[in-house]
Amino acid sequence: MIRVDLRSDTVTHPSPEMRRAMYEAELGDDVYGDDPTVNRLQERAAELLGKEAGLFVSSGTQGNLVSVLAQAQRGDEVLVGDQCHIMNSEAGGTMVLGSVVLFPIKTDEFGFLEPRLIKAAIKPRDYHKPPTRLLAIENTHNASSGRALTPEQMKFMADAGHENGLKVHLDGARIFNAAVALNVPASSLTEHVDSTTFCLSKGLSCPIGSVVVGSKDFIYEADRWRKMLGSGMRQVGVVAAAGLVALDTMIDRLQEDHDDARFMASRMAEMKGISVDPERIQTNIIRFGVPSHKGNEIAARLKDEGVHINGGDSDLRIVAHYGVSRDDYDFAMKALDRVMKAIA
Ligand SMILES: Cc1ncc(COP(=O)(O)O)c(C=O)c1O
CATH class of the missing domain: 3.40.640.10 (Type I PLP-dependent aspartate aminotransferase-like (Major domain))
Known part of the structure; x- marks a missing residue:
């Protein structure tokens, strides 16, 4: 699910x-x-x-x-x-x-x-x-x-x-x-x-x-x-x-999404195999690099862990938005960390 x-x-x-x-x-x-x-x-x-x-x-x-x-x-x-x-x-x-x-x-x-x-x-x-x-x-x-x-x-x-x-x-x-x-x-x-x-x-x-x-x-x-x-x-x-x-x-609330995106990017920057610069994240979109040809596998494995992102070759995207709690983001980051270790 x-x-x-x-x-x-x-x-x-x-x-x-x-x-x-x-x-x-x-x-x-x-x-x-x-x-x-x-x-x-x-x-x-x-x-x-x-x-x-x-x-x-x-x-x-x-x-x-x-x-x-x-x-x-x-x-x-x-x-x-x-x-x-x-x-x-x-x-x-x-x-x-x-x-x-x-x-x-x-x-x-x-x-x-x-x-x-x-x-x-x-x-x-x-x-x-x-x-x-x-x-x-x-x-x-x-x-x-x-x-x-x-x-x-x-x-x-x-x-x-x-x-x-x-x-x-x-x-x-x-x-x-x-x-x-x-x-x-x-x-x-x-x-x-x-x-x-x-x-x-x-x-x-x-x-x-x-x-x-x-x-x-x-x-x-x-x-x-x-x-x-x-x-x-x-x-x-x-x-x-x-x-x-x-x-x-909803306009002022967008700041929460930006903060959540920064939160995720900082976590991702620590993960093996991910390239992302948290300082560059200004709004709610995180573009990040993964090893060549691994993007689809990462997305598929994450989905099995209950986290949905789009696949791709080596450039992937995560978007923060309304309706997702800090606990959910934390859950997603833990899952991503496990997946990155598993594909290394
Ligand atoms: C920059 C930008 N322009 C236009 C659109 C198109 O919007 P819609 O999906 O509502 O057609 C998108 C959708 O993601 C977008 O990111």
């Missing part, structure tokens, strides 16, 4: 307060724009991130998809980090459904895209090239162990795009983790971008949903794409209600 699931913060369940709010939610038909709960969530999200308007979408992937399609047309080029989620983990949706060209830029080890690399990637006006329209950045950066990019770094990247006429989208799936880790308002991380998507169903622990924010004109376009993608949802306030509770109760 699985006692601790550390695959992702997406495995979180809604809090009792969220379940109550979902049960009691005031509803309307959101395709007509008259679900009051959805409207409240969209307004609240936009306000928190300093933008004019918001749009409730089904997932982070859909948030990124509608944001890209609303700001780049068929045949346009979109600059992305080579390690980003849009590039590597969204089934190529922007390329397939939007017919845009994704151009990957080398990401540094902290998830930052050097402005000089951004500028060098922007194509000159030449009909042999796709016109570069959009830059997409990510914060926290999942593949860089959930590193949080600072407001200054966000500005450097966004300026490199804006100075060259690009729009800038932020995949802020975990933007509140970044804000909490850096102790800054989330709006200081979104101030310089045109659009942001963030997820309710990760560390914020809602069962479903993400919100996209930006200007009113951008949101109109994003909404049109959402409709086309078949995600105009009706009495969806029943889900959005959990989002409102999350924005009130």
Whole structure:
């Protein structure tokens, strides 16, 4: 039986307060724009991130998809980090459904895209090239162990795009983790971008949903794409209600996940065969190295011990999240220690 699931913060369940709010939610038909709960969530999200308007979408992937399609047309080029989620983990949706060209830029080890690399990637006006329209950045950066990019770094990247006429989208799936880790308002991380998507169903622990924010004109376009993608949802306030509770109760709580991740990383740093630097853990994601080709075996053995993590070759990930107690983390670390000794 699985006692601790550390695959992702997406495995979180809604809090009792969220379940109550979902049960009691005031509803309307959101395709007509008259679900009051959805409207409240969209307004609240936009306000928190300093933008004019918001749009409730089904997932982070859909948030990124509608944001890209609303700001780049068929045949346009979109600059992305080579390690980003849009590039590597969204089934190529922007390329397939939007017919845009994704151009990957080398990401540094902290998830930052050097402005000089951004500028060098922007194509000159030449009909042999796709016109570069959009830059997409990510914060926290999942593949860089959930590193949080600072407001200054966000500005450097966004300026490199804006100075060259690009729009800038932020995949802020975990933007509140970044804000909490850096102790800054989330709006200081979104101030310089045109659009942001963030997820309710990760560390914020809602069962479903993400919100996209930006200007009113951008949101109109994003909404049109959402409709086309078949995600105009009706009495969806029943889900959005959990989002409102999350924005009130789950943001500050993210610090617990960050502390728990540090706690685990310190334990892991002592284990034979694991390479991890606890000092680099800023938020809730721990990326760690294990001996080549051993990742799947480690994950399988851990599962037998009641701890669920994703497999892989030699780069594995553990994510701290709501609903897991210190005892559970301790249990998971003891199991990992046994497994690492057994495979040595
Ligand atoms: C950085 C980032 N962006 C986007 C997503 C996509 O979110 P969803 O799984 O809700 O589609 C994820 C999911 O883990 C993510 O880590």
